[in-house]
Amino acid sequence: MATSTQDPLSFSRLVALDDKRPTYPQSLVELAYEQLLSMLVTMKIAPGGHISIEALARQLEISQTPIREALTLLEAQKLAYKIPNVGFRAAELLTRQEVHDLFELRLLIEPAAAAFAAEKANDEALRALETLAEEMSRQQTGNELAYAQFAEGDARLHQLVTAASGNRFIAETVEGLHVHLHIFRFLFRTNATAKAVQEHEAIVSALLARDPAGAEQAMRNHLLASRGRMTLALDEQERLAGANLSPEGGGRPRRGRARKR
Ligand SMILES: [Zn+2]
Structure with missing residues (x-):
């Protein structure tokens, strides 16, 4: 319930x-x-x-x-x-360190899950992934709703891949991180990117070709690129917060955004 x-x-x-x-x-x-x-x-x-x-x-x-x-x-x-x-x-937003650690964990699990999925996914799961990747390639970008649609598709795609790994515990572990919820909250005001769509297509192509090494590599490439995009978004948010709050600016490392107390 x-x-x-x-x-x-x-x-x-x-x-x-x-x-x-x-x-x-x-x-x-x-x-x-x-x-x-x-x-x-x-x-x-x-x-x-x-x-x-x-x-x-x-x-x-x-x-x-x-x-x-x-x-x-x-x-x-x-x-x-x-x-x-x-x-x-x-809750506070994810900090820079938490974003890093979250992707570190995803990089341990999801490429392996993609390799398993290339071997074990049934035809129905592969068709669902193919359809989803096609839908995502047609989505618009540019506003909050578009980003929301992208985030939804992204969550679904990663969920389908981990479920297709055939290992329930892998799927539950990734699910239990609520990755997309936290990333969405973090990036809510940013844009979906066409690059992520291409990276997803590479993952799905390797799965359709039943190529475990290719699927593993494509997932790793995608997660590394995602982490890079989040780091850029964080840099930008900190730059804006710094411009608004502290005239001295400075190279002092900050923990997450300005905290409300
Ligand atoms: Zn993704």
Whole structure:
């Protein structure tokens, strides 16, 4: 019950979500979860910011109980945390070191998963990957919704590859990192890139050719390039924050963005 973390996330729905209660049927926990998730990934609630259960209960016209349940789910996804006697706060964004470490772990697991998938994927999984890569190559870029659509496809593609590895524990480990949720939140205001689409196509081509070494290499290349793009985005965010906040600028290493306290 509640919202399954196994379902691929619809980032485009989260970006488009307004503050009103949607008309489609949903359990109250799902309603609260989706609304909070939307506010957290689009930073309507700032990183480190207080999450007001009372305000959300009033806004959604529901009791506080489903909101507290939703917050427990979000806590498990490391998007919110509880301070005893104070309440819930939004998690900080990933730091530079955390981005590095997250990709280091992905680089250990996902290239191997791609190699296994090249050997073990069934035809249905390969067709799904092929269709998804084609769809992603036709997507537009340039605004928040486009980036959300890209992030959604990206999450789905990596999930399909790890599932096709045939190793349930690999799939669950990658799933449990909630990689795309955190990357999306981090990059939400940036652009999807045509390069990532090409890198995905290279992975899918190697899988279709049932080429384990090629799939492994293509996945490694893609993750290294992704990490490089995230580092550039982080540099840019720090440059902007530095321009806004500190006239002295300076080469002092900063931890993540300016922290709200
Ligand atoms: Zn990707």
